[in-house]
Every structure is written in C-alpha cells, then in structure tokens.
Amino acid sequence: MYLLERxxxxxxxxxxxxxxxxxxxxxxxxxxxxxxxxxxxxIAFMFKEGIPxxxxxxxxxxxMIWRPSHNQYGIVPLVVCTFIVGIGALVIAAVIGIxxxxxxxxxxxxxxxxxxxxxxxxxxxxxxxxxxxxxxxxIVTYIRDSFGxxxxxxxxxxxxxxxxxxxxxxxxxxxxxxAVPKGYKEGSLALGATQLQTIKKVILPNARSGILAAMxxxxxxxxxxxxxxxxxxxxxxxPFIPSSILDPVRVLTSTIVIEIPYAVWGxxxxxxxxxxxxxxxxxxxxxxxxxxxxxxxxxxx
Amino acid sequence: MSKIEVCGLNVYxxxxxxxxxxxxxxxxxxxxxxxxxxxxxxxxxxxxxxxNRMNEVNDVMTKGKVFLDGKDIYNGGEDVIQLRKKVGMVFxxxxxxxxxxxxxxxxxPRIHGTRNKKLDSVVEESLKKAALWDEVHDxxxxxxxxxxxxxxxxxxxxxxxxxxPEVILFDEPCSALDPISTARVEDLLRALKKDYTIVIxxxxxxxxxxxxxxxxxxxxxxxxxxxxTTQIFEKPKDKRTEDYVTGRFx
Ligand SMILES: Nc1ncnc2c1ncn2[C@@H]1O[C@H](COP(=O)(O)OP(=O)(O)OP(=O)(O)O)[C@@H](O)[C@H]1O
Ligand SMILES: [Mg+2]
Numbered sequence: 001m002y003l004l005e006r007x008x009x010x011x012x013x014x015x016x017x018x019x020x021x022x023x024x025x026x027x028x029x030x031x032x033x034x035x036x037x038x039x040x041x042x043i044a045f046m047f048k049e050g051i052p053x054x055x056x057x058x059x060x061x062x063x064m065i066w067r068p069s070h071n072q073y074g075i076v077p078l079v080v081c082t083f084i085v086g087i088g089a090l091v092i093a094a095v096i097g098i099x100x101x102x103x104x105x106x107x108x109x110x111x112x113x114x115x116x117x118x119x120x121x122x123x124x125x126x127x128x129x130x131x132x133x134x135x136x137x138x139i140v141t142y143i144r145d146s147f148g149x150x151x152x153x154x155x156x157x158x159x160x161x162x163x164x165x166x167x168x169x170x171x172x173x174x175x176x177x178x179a180v181p182k183g184y185k186e187g188s189l190a191l192g193a194t195q196l197q198t199i200k201k202v203i204l205p206n207a208r209s210g211i212l213a214a215m216x217x218x219x220x221x222x223x224x225x226x227x228x229x230x231x232x233x234x235x236x237x238x239p240f241i242p243s244s245i246l247d248p249v250r251v252l253t254s255t256i257v258i259e260i261p262y263a264v265w266g267x268x269x270x271x272x273x274x275x276x277x278x279x280x281x282x283x284x285x286x287x288x289x290x291x292x293x294x295x296x297x298x299x300x301x
Numbered sequence: 302m303s304k305i306e307v308c309g310l311n312v313y314x315x316x317x318x319x320x321x322x323x324x325x326x327x328x329x330x331x332x333x334x335x336x337x338x339x340x341x342x343x344x345x346x347x348x349x350x351x352x353n354r355m356n357e358v359n360d361v362m363t364k365g366k367v368f369l370d371g372k373d374i375y376n377g378g379e380d381v382i383q384l385r386k387k388v389g390m391v392f393x394x395x396x397x398x399x400x401x402x403x404x405x406x407x408x409x410p411r412i413h414g415t416r417n418k419k420l421d422s423v424v425e426e427s428l429k430k431a432a433l434w435d436e437v438h439d440x441x442x443x444x445x446x447x448x449x450x451x452x453x454x455x456x457x458x459x460x461x462x463x464x465x466p467e468v469i470l471f472d473e474p475c476s477a478l479d480p481i482s483t484a485r486v487e488d489l490l491r492a493l494k495k496d497y498t499i500v501i502x503x504x505x506x507x508x509x510x511x512x513x514x515x516x517x518x519x520x521x522x523x524x525x526x527x528x529x530t531t532q533i534f535e536k537p538k539d540k541r542t543e544d545y546v547t548g549r550f551x
Contacts, residue, residue: 135499187457190355190408191464192386201412202398 014108043281052268060275061226066239066250068259073272075279078240081249082283084242085154085229086222089161093218095160097169097209105177106199123167132231140232149246152234157249160228165218172217176210177203207245213295220287224280226253252280303328304498305352310365312347317362321347325365325524329468329519334490334499336509336530340545345502348519349470352500353388354381369468386413389461395453396472397445397460402428402437402537405445405456409464431459432489449480458489469493469503475508487512494542506546512533518542524527 053060053073063074100120104113109113136152139159144151180203190200234248235258242249250258256273264271305328312322322344329335335526337345350356351363354374366373374384386409397405406424407415408482415423420431428434433455437448445456454474463529471490475483490499490512503509509516510530517527518539526533 181396183392183394184398186355186358187396187460188394188399188408189358190353190385190390190392191412191460192382192384193409193412194382197412201408207397 046274046278046281049271050278051271053272053275053276060272066255068263068272072270073268073275075252075276077241078250078252078255078276079279081154081239081243082223082251082253082280084247085157085161085233085251086219087223088154088158088245089165090215090219092162093165093169094215097214098173101170101173101177101211102204105174106195106203119169120167122265125162128164128225128228129231131164132228135232137276143246147246150234150248152232152248154233154245154247154249155233155243157229157251158245160232161222161225161272161288163224164228165222168221169214169218172214173207173211176186176207176214179210180206209294209297213291216287216294217293220284220291223251223287224253224284226257229292230254230257252276256280303329304331304370305329306366306368306371307348307351308366308368309368310348310351311363312344312356313349313364314360315354316360322351323522325424327521327524327527329498329500329517331498332494332496333514334494334501334512335515335517336513337500337502337517338504338509338521338545341504343519344522345519346523349390349472349500349502352468352470353390355385355390358382359485377546387466388465388468388470389464389466390470391454391457391461391472391474391533393476395450395457395477397448397453397456399425399446400454401442402445402448403441405460406459406463410458413464427459427463428456430493431455432485432492449482451478451485454478454486455489458486458493462493466497468498468500471499471530473502473504476480476504476512483508500506506534508550520545530535 029096047054056063056073060073060075062076063072064076065072066078100116104116108116135156139156140151140153142151143149143153143156147155184202184206185198188202189195193201230253231249233251233254235250235254236248239250239255240247256276259269259273263273307325307327307329309390310322310325311320313319314321325344325348327348332512337348338533339345347356352367352374356363363375365375367375369384369387372379398408400408403424407420408429410420410423425434425438428437433452436452437443437456446455448456454477458469459464475486478486487508493499494514500511501509512531515527516530516533518525518533518537518541526537528538533542534546538548543549
C-alpha cells in the first residue's frame, strides 16, 4: 500500500514537470508565432492597401511621371533616384570603409585601433535626425556655396548616407578579414610574400563574401533610411530623373513622408503611397536575401 | 658545417613579461635533420619561428643573434622576404590555401616573379619531390581542401619546396596525421635531407629517434642539451634529458 502511494506520488510529480514543460513550450511557441504573425499582418495590410495602386500595373511600375494632383502615379523617377542615392552612397562608403577595415585588421597597432574603433562605433549612435540637421546646415550650405545650385541634392544625400553606412561597412568588413584563418596568412608570409601580397592574394579573397554581405546590407540600410536623407536631398515638387549630382531628387522614403499628410484618406493617392511602401519593402527584402545567400555561400566554403 | 648558428637567443612575449626563450645557443648542421624535443610550452615553436622571423607576425621582442650562412638575420639590414624564401616552413596544422593544388604550389614562385611558362615544371617538380605527384597529377585543378590531411600536409611541403629554399622548418608536421601518412612524411624527410637542411619540432620521441641526426632538448625556455640523436637518446649527459627521453616526465 505504502509502496503504491510512493509510486503514485512519484508518477504525479513526473506528470507535473511534464505538464509544466508543455505549458512553457506552448508559451514559447506563442511568442515565436506572435512575431511571425505581426510581420505577416503588416505585409498583408500593406499589400491590401496598396493593391488598387499596384493594379495600375504598367502605369505604376513603368510610369515616368509621379504627379498626384493629376492622378499620375508612375514610380520610375522615384525608384531610379532611390538607387542612384543608395548606390552612390555605398560606393563612397566602400571606397573609404574597405581600406579602413584592412588598416584596422592588418596594420593598425593596438593603441591606434583602440582609438579608431570606438570612434567608428560612436558614428552608429548619432541619431539620423541629427545627422540630417548637420547635413542641411553644413554640407548643403557648403555645396551651394562652392558648386552653386540648391545645395540640397544627390551629392548631399550621398555624403550623409555614406556617413551612416560607413561604420557598418567598416565593422563587418573588419570582422570578415579577421575571420580569415591565421594559417592562410602565416602560410603566405612564410613563403616570403609581403604583407600587401598576402592581403591581396589570400586575405581579401577569403574575406570577400563577408565584405560583399556588408555592402549589400549597407545598401539595404541606405535605401530604407528616411529622415537624414529627406532633409538634404531637396525633394522637388515633381520628381524627375536627374542629370547632375547637384540636382535635387526624391526617393521612395521621402515621398511617403512628405505626401502622407495631404493624401486624402482612402484615395488612390494614399493607396499609391502604400504601394510605394510595398516596393520599398520588396527591394530591401531582396537585398537581405542576397546578404544571407552570400554569407551562407561564404560559410560553406 | 653549420648552416644556422644561434647565439644567445632570447624571445619575450606580452611586452616582455613572458620570457619564452632564455639564452639559447645551438648550431644546425647543413643537410642534416635536427629535431627539437621538449614538453609542451618549453619554447620549441618559438625557437623554430625565430629562425625565419615568423615570430614577428605576433608581438614579440627578440634579442640575440641568428646567423644563416654566417650572416645575422636580425641585423637590421637583412631582408625578411629573402630570408623566408631561403628558410621555408611547414606548420602543425596543414594549411593549404583554399585554391587549386596547382595554385597552391605556384603561389610562392608567382609572388617571386616566376613566369607562367616555367611554372608548370616548377609545380611538377615540387609535387614529385613531396611524393604527391602520382596521387594528384590528374587533379591539379581541384581545390586543395578536398584532399586528405596527409595529402594536404605533403602539399604544404611541396608549396614550401617550390620557392627553392635551403632550410625547411617543420613544426610538428605529423601531429594531425594518421600513422600511414606520418610514415610517408617521415620517408619524405629522409629523402629531402640530401638537398635541404631540416629542423623539425616533434612531440613524438620515436619520431625524433627515427628521422633525426641531431636532437636538442628544450625545457622551460632553455636549451638543456644537444648532440647526436643516438647520444641524446642512449647516453644523455643531463639528468633532465634522461628523464624526458625515457618518458619519466613531460
Ligand atoms: N603569441 C604568444 N603570446 C604570448 N605568449 C606566447 C605566445 N606564443 C607562445 N607563448 C608562450 O611562450 C612559451 C613557449 O611557447 P611555444 O609555443 O614556443 O611552446 P612549444 O614548445 O612549441 O609548445 P607546444 O609543444 O605545446 O607546441 C609558452 O609559455 C607560451 O605560453
Ligand atoms: Mg609548438
């Protein structure tokens, strides 16, 4: 009898821990599910709101004129400007960032690195509105005074976005350079290669996928960035495809911000802005997918 | 005749707080195999890497003289590139570059300016000397990482041979290999002795006894005893050497 009692309590205790485990598992599952649901909800909402505009089809995706007052919603100038601004900023960030990363990982003595690294990281912490403000007061003024034009232009956007992407490009590139196995580097040096030859022939080829990932990720950030860019690129009334880097432009993000306040509720205009959001989302999502693919391919080797 | 002469070599790590080699003196004979033995952390690798100035890749301080063919390699004027060309190195972990067999072997000659035409013969010759040619000659374009550990290590030997060194340093070249691969590398060492001066670090007492002509015993950063391998293993002068080679410690 006593024994049976023992067995029963033992059993029930086990049952208890079993149910507890199940409950915790369920809770964790709900937490995981909720984040997924939120993402899906937002995407579904964006698509639903944007569909009437997306349904314009050719006129939307390949239309050359964006003029809501005339019910014209062609996104080509916006998309083109978005890529011009994003790619240009990235090129600047790469031209400065990759050599900086090489210097930090391969040449800089510890003390210098301990000064430069925190400075670069501090750059990430500057709120984009502050950067935009700085851009507007300093960079835009400088461009206007020395090159003429409005000052608010592609070039200003490039500089501000390059400053914003630079720290990411530097730190991811540096990490991937450091991740190259020490044996490769030593093997090369031991054969009588110079430091520069070693960097060119062994280190960079092996860090390539990481650096590429940094670029694509930086591009995604640059395209999605809103505030700082909005403040320095001019945003002309009717967006056009620029012919000079001193031309003011409009990008996807800035168009949404600027027009939301006066888009009539439920109008095609508002739906078109949602459709812009969808386009932006798809572009950034594709860039992120590319990043993941590049990183995975690099890791597989 | 000695190829390398080390006089009063001291090496310090960590801003001078770790004294890894203390007043080491050693002569390394031409066309002979010299084995460095001693318990873990005694400074064998540090000593080996002092011979081609590979320690400089890390933060170290080196004092003393190392003469290669009578010239002090630490005397400011000496060119580290030329030195490393003359004194090649094979590492503990096989470290072929993630490129084809051909490109691995051609890596050294290419950076030293050998033209494409001559490259083929250099690659073939080096792979033959490293006893790898027969296994890989029809797969030269295949990525080196796809080969076995033993093959990779012989590839690293071929890669070192391709720049035509005079001395080759081996840092525990067999510790990552199985017995069969180990035997092949040992055969290879014996064959290479004819043309090269060889220094090998090994943890394996039998290996030192099997392949080397001379042996130096290190302990806690000091070189305790050196001499003919037979003497070190059969009639060591120092008690500590005797304890070590008979396996009583370390
Ligand atoms: N990069 C480094 N920084 C600081 N100390 C080091 C470094 N490399 C080696 N040392 C120290 O120097 C001493 C000698 O190390 P070394 O690697 O030469 O020994 P070893 O005889 O090769 O040992 P093992 O047989 O384990 O390879 C050790 O005490 C080690 O901790
Ligand atoms: Mg060692």
